[in-house]
Amino acid sequence: MKDLSGVMVAIVTYRRESALALCIDSVRASIVAAGVAAEIVVGDNDPDSTTATYVVDGIERLHLGFGGVSAARRALVDLANARERRYIVFVDDDEYVEVDWLSNLLTCAADFNAGAVAGPVIPVGLPASELPLHARVRHTTGTPVASAGAGNLLLDLKALNGLNFSDDWDLPGGEDTEFTLRMCAGGVRLLWCDEAIAYEPVDADRRRDSWLFARYVNNGRILALCQGQLTAPQLTVQIVKRAALVVAAAVAIPVAVFSPRVKRVILDHGARNIGWFSQQFDRRGSRMPRAQRLEVAR
Numbered sequence: 683m684k685d686l687s688g689v690m691v692a693i694v695t696y697r698r699e700s701a702l703a704l705c706i707d708s709v710r711a712s713i714v715a716a717g718v719a720a721e722i723v724v725g726d727n728d729p730d731s732t733t734a735t736y737v738v739d740g741i742e743r744l745h746l747g748f749g750g751v752s753a754a755r756r757a758l759v760d761l762a763n764a765r766e767r768r769y770i771v772f773v774d775d776d777e778y779v780e781v782d783w784l785s786n787l788l789t790c791a792a793d794f795n796a797g798a799v800a801g802p803v804i805p806v807g808l809p810a811s812e813l814p815l816h817a818r819v820r821h822t823t824g825t826p827v828a829s830a831g832a833g834n835l836l837l838d839l840k841a842l843n844g845l846n847f848s849d850d851w852d853l854p855g856g857e858d859t860e861f862t863l864r865m866c867a868g869g870v871r872l873l874w875c876d877e878a879i880a881y882e883p884v885d886a887d888r889r890r891d892s893w894l895f896a897r898y899v900n901n902g903r904i905l906a907l908c909q910g911q912l913t914a915p916q917l918t919v920q921i922v923k924r925a926a927l928v929v930a931a932a933v934a935i936p937v938a939v940f941s942p943r944v945k946r947v948i949l950d951h952g953a954r955n956i957g958w959f960s961q962q963f964d965r966r967g968s969r970m971p972r973a974q975r976l977e978v979a980r
Contacts, residue, residue: 688767689713689720689788692758694751695775696727701883706741708778716785723761724775727754752857755832756847763839772858774833777803777880787836790823790875797841797870798862800830801878808884814942815894815949816884821874828866832858834880841870856904863908898949902957917962924958927951 691709695702706722713720722741729747737743744761746754755772762770771787773779783801790799805816821827835858845868847861866872887893909920931952938945 688765689718689769689771689784690758690762690765690767691720691722691771691773691784692725692755692762693722693773693775694725694727694746694754694758698775701776704778705773705775708780709773709784711781712779712784715781716788718784718788720784723758725754725758727751750851750854750857752847752851752861753849755857755861756849759837759839759842759846763844768840769836769838771836772832772834773880774803774882777833777882779834779881780879783834783878783880786875786878790873790878791836791838794824794873795871796873797838798830798865798872799836799875799878800827800862800872801834801875801880803831803833803880803882805884806881808889811942812889814946816888820876823874823876825874827872827874829859829862830872830874832861833882834878835862836878845870855900856907859904860908894949895953898953899957899960902954902959903961904957905954906958906961920958921962924955928955928959931955 691713693702693705693709702724706724709722713722724741724743725746726743727747727750731745731747744757746757758772759770769788769791771784787799787801790796802820803818805813808816842865845865847857848864851857851860862872888897928951931948934944934948935952938948
């Protein structure tokens with residue numbers, strides 16, 4: 683592994699103290715195993731929190747409850763830049779990581795000269811029958827990817843050259859998709875590291891159909907925002923394509939009772955596109971993030 687000039691592991695948290703403790707313990711073990719100089723900084727994103735800036739048992743905790751998740755991530759990137767760290771690594775507060783997680787991320791960044799590295803977040807605590815509803819796409823290590831979540835994401839601050847999360851993002855979630863799309867459009871290489879594994883326990887609330895539906899609708903709204911200002915011909919093609927997928931998904935609903943895989947298809951093509959249409963027709967009445975000028979189609 684190449685020499686490193688400092689690593690900040692950043693965790694944005696919101697009222698998840700027990701899960702956060704498990705996350706921190708796993709990150710600490712991974713730092714020790716990697717043998718690198720690294721610090722853990724927790725950003726408390728609860729607006730009602732009375733948390734002040736303090737360090738306890740080597741963990742620095744900051745009160746960042748002044749905005750959404752995008753603002754919190756932006757503040758942590760700014761902090762890492764101010765401290766002249768080379769890398770910032772994001773992991774979510776409800777996740778825990780394998781002991782070689784950090785080492786694998788850093789090795790991938792160095793060996794492939796990547797500006798950013800994303801790893802898998804594997805759902806746990808689910809019966810096998812429900813895994814298709816929560817599973818995420820994985821790739822061979824070194825594969826370029828167009829976007830990634832920030833639940834398991836390393837950023838080379840030198841490669842970013844000042845690029846940061848949007849300070850004008852309205853939706854709950856999706857700030858990582860927008861940022862990584864914009865980052866890649868700016869020429870930063872985002873690669874996959876399949877050995878840098880994080881785990882995400884899935885509680886009962888997130889197994890409910892209503893939660894899954896809301897999640898996929900929100901994903902569709904995020905996609906619509908990240909597409910930016912589509913031209914009339916592009917918008918027409920998107921409308922026809924997505925309307926056909928919604929109809930096809932509706933036809934398949936009776937089968938979803940017996941097949942989680944069919945239910946996943948319905949969520950992908952039905953709920954996601956309902957969210958896309960919702961955002962398209964709501965644009966005039968909503969504040970558009972300034973960074974949304976990308977044309978992305980899925």
